[in-house]
Amino acid sequence: MKYIGIDLGGTGIKVGVVDEDGTILLKLSAPTGVERGHEAVIHDMAQLTLQAIEQSGVPMEEIDSIGIGIPGIYDIQRNIVPFCTNLFWHEVPLVQLMQKEIDKPVYVGNDASVAGLGETFAGSIRGVKDSVFVTLGTGVGGGVVLDGKLFTGHYGVGTEIGHMIIVAGGEMCTCGNTGCWERYASATALIRMGVEAMRSHPDCLIAKEAEGDESKVTGKLVIDCVRQGDKIAARAFDQYVYYLCVGLTTLVNAYDPEVIVLGGGIAGAGQILLDAVNEKLPGMIFCKKMPYAKIVLATLGNDAGIIGAALLGRAQ
């Protein structure tokens, strides 16, 4: 059988025809055009899916199911998208509307969560049963796979691991709380730490590389400065890695997974990030005499969303 994986984002729709091993046979994309309302978006998504199937040459009867990763939450009790900020959606019966145009089973999951499922089936941790996937991007998202299945929590809200509170009373978060992990471990957080370093040390390499312009500071720029041996950048990165490890410690102590996969923009730093985490984390976890989750980097990149969504059907 083959599976359709759809990565639905605020700017683009990506559709892939995926085989049982998680290989993408064909991929199409189109702009989302959120301003047109959910019916137009879902119609385009269905049309793009039919096109992808046709172009792939896979007969319709060989398509098992359609999986969709959305940038929000799916209410599994009511079978509805209750709200989706990036898409301006409110109470959208996504599954029913898709099935009106294509008569196949449709599964929906959170985009970061399905990306984690993708890594489990086809990426760096193929075959691992219990994993936590952490995306270190603009925010921090995550997906938990337990016994090979996507863990969605009881109400479908789990697993918003970016909103674990790690510094009660700390940085304000968009969710209304203070001190959420994503305020300290996202790319946004590393940029903030880089800018703070630049302000207090106007002669540091970060300031030089950014030409004194705070808006030019990116996570990659800070990490490049670390690679070049700049001590001020190294201190900012060390602070970032500490907070990253605080959240990883909570994940190890509370979920005790076999593997934790780091993905998203910051994971692009590669070995330098992995080395820093593996130096700091062992001293922080609760049971220092017991084995604990291996930390690895994601390998599927932007395709994880399509592959993971496709595998929502396979994992049922």
Added chain:
Amino acid sequence: MKYIGIDLGGTGIKVGVVDEDGTILLKLSAPTGVERGHEAVIHDMAQLTLQAIEQSGVPMEEIDSIGIGIPGIYDIQRNIVPFCTNLFWHEVPLVQLMQKEIDKPVYVGNDASVAGLGETFAGSIRGVKDSVFVTLGTGVGGGVVLDGKLFTGHYGVGTEIGHMIIVAGGEMCTCGNTGCWERYASATALIRMGVEAMRSHPDCLIAKEAEGDESKVTGKLVIDCVRQGDKIAARAFDQYVYYLCVGLTTLVNAYDPEVIVLGGGIAGAGQILLDAVNEKLPGMIFCKKMPYAKIVLATLGNDAGIIGAALLGRAQ
């Protein structure tokens, strides 16, 4: 069938013969005598079990299995108790030694975790499939039940929820980290907050009730002062409830359980605690438009450990 539940603590061994509904038919106890070494303790535990079975009148062939809750971690990969601080145990093959004396299947779990399993089967949340049990005692422990089964994590370390970090850089914890939840939500924490209140307001009701003696401040004393309308005590309690809710928020955002059960000494405060949590928590959780875990109080009290341990066998 009937089940043996053993609650093994640093001071006492409690053995119960439990039926399929989680009712204790007969209960025996003996001092642990940890200083005698693990072999003597396990031998006593086996003898107490045989006595309990005999006194209960249940024929041996009707005993399905033996479950043991230990104040530590069980290494499910190596089938061994790697260490147990309160018992001074190190690399103890508990299951094998018990089975040398009684030829029945033996299951082992963390004491707080099995207490959570007990509440799920026989206590306040009978029949609930996805729950988190939180003990608010000297420390903070917990148990997670997913789909009716005790969740132990991949290596058997999960779920040390008392060591989720909620205030990175905050209070020192015995585990070596700073800011673990148990430093802010245990009875010990409420006592600390009460003592601090007493120091800064020597005329408050806490000081009066404790007769100016800091060592007389207990969690119950602080809560009694709150009940009597003392504003300084109310402020200390409010601070405690805030930190309790910080950890509960992380549990809701990361585990998304159906129900969270509060047990342990502080839960003895009852409705006043529940009301305070239910006032603060809804504004803190991530998805304010979605249903989230109902917060309830544990009802089994000290028997939860025996009942939950007994049900380890039933839940397999």
